Amino acid sequence: MSGRSQPEANPSGRVVLTEGTHEYHESSRRCPHARLPVVEEAVELVGHIIDSLLLPKVLDEIMTLVGRFEMDEVQIGHHRGDPSFARLRVMADTPEILEEILASIGQHGAIPVHQQDCRLVEVDMAGVFPEGFYATTNQDTEIRVDGNWIPIARQEMDFGIHLDAETGHAECVPMTDVRHGDQVVVGRAGTRVHPLERDTAGHGAFSFMNSTVSSEKPKGVTVREIASAMRAARNGDGKILIVAGPAVVHTGSREHLSYMIREGFVDLLFAGNALATHDIEQSFFDTSLGISMSHRQSIEEGHEHHLRSINRIRRVGGIQPAVEQGLLDRGIMYECVKNDVPYLLAGSIRDDGPLPDVITDAIEAQRRMRDMVQDVTFALMIATTLHSIAVGNLLPARVKVVCVDINPATVTKLADRGTFQTIGLVTDVEPFLRVLVDEVQSS
Secondary structure (H helix, E strand, O other): OOOOOOOEEOOOOOEEOOHHHOHHHHHHHHOOOOOOOOEEEEEEEEEOOOOOOHHHHHHHHHHHOOOEEEEEEEEOOOOOOOOEEEEEEEEEOOHHHHHHHHHHHHOOOOEEOOOOOOEEEEOOEOOEOOOOEOOOOOOOEEEEEOOEEEEEEOOOOOOEEEEEOOOOEEEEEOHHHOOOOOEEEEOOOOEEEOOOOOOOOOOOOOOOOOOOOOOOOOOHHHHHHHHHHHHHHHHOOOOEEEEEOOHHHHOOOHHHHHHHHHOOOOOEEEEEHHHHHHHHHHHHHOEEOOEEOOOOOEOOOHHHHHHHHHHHHHHHOOHHHHHHOOOOOOOHHHHHHHOOOOEEEEOOOOOOOOOOOEEOOHHHHHHHHHHHOOOOOEEEEEOOHHHHHHHHOOOOOOOEEEEEEOOHHHHHHHHHOOOOOEEEEEOOHHHHHHHHHHHHHOO
16 A cells, blocks of 8 residues: 555544555655644544535645644545544644634534634624624534534624624624624634535535536536426425526516516515616516617617606606506516515616615615525526625525526626535526526426
8 A cells, every 4th residue: 555554443433544644744744844733723524524525625725724634533424325524633833824724624614623612702883893703604603602502593604793692692793783782703713614515415406516607518407407496496495586687678588587476486586776677668668778679679769768667667656556556567577566576676876767666775785685585595696797796695505596697707706706506507598598487387
């Protein structure tokens, strides 16, 4: 075995790796120029750490951050559903480097063997976290209080963790909402993350680490898996969120989305002023951005149609009154009102009008969206870069996310900004929605 010693079995059934197993580290220590580690800490990983690639990620992260490791114990599951176990010692030349390594690998589920309670610091200024606050990820997290692990509610990335000492309830809290006197977790001690693991069913578009982005990938299987996931959500305990941009209307796809709403495949719709405006414009004038939806030709003075549409809706007080009065009798927003599908329209600086339903305060829109997505299990994001990224940042990693856009950068940016569980489809909106409707109809 080229000088490597064999794993030794112990009575517990775990495999104990003996000294000679890590030749690289032993040889580096024999080098006269190598610095010996001065600090170390033992950590453990439990779960599907092999097939979900969590253990290789941890080891790579240690070496990338100029640390070293020695494996003490490894137990590899013999069957697909069996968890694995690893215990290793992480070593670094300074406490600061070790702390950086432990904080990084903690996001992959590496937990110190010797645990302590989390450190809580009182907020001394509303809207400002204490220095060194624990910054959350989108992966399920727990904190240790009085020797007990407490799950964190409302999991979201880039937040702090607030503990209510009276109730023992802990939840993620945005910086803008933290109040004077709140107890907030500081540092990584007493925290642990439960990383998203591979789906042990092991098939289909939603298998972990299978979210490649390419316009050349076959899409039929993925669309069938998306349709299957949406059927399961509709027929079970799931909740489906659609995040859509105005291209849904521009490309002639609104009837497909309207069908999905009528048939119960949409539980929640997030969009901006533009989607609702051009959807209503088509209902009033059969145009979108002044282009006829029947013959695809420019209409004289058609560029004013979206403004006239907004004006009519503003006159009656909003989208729902327009539906109730019979002014608006078809389209995406009509179907949302008629089928009691909640929607949230978040505004932007470039909006015309906007429609009365649009929330123009960005912080308030965030708050409402955050409340509305708490029980979402599946999110389909269609042709909207900024809304996709924004909503993706609100969702915990356990939510299945599909992003469909003709621009591959949209899909890549969503994954790069933390929503790593995203399945990306690079395609035009209309053919995607058309095929998706065909698939859900064929069930």
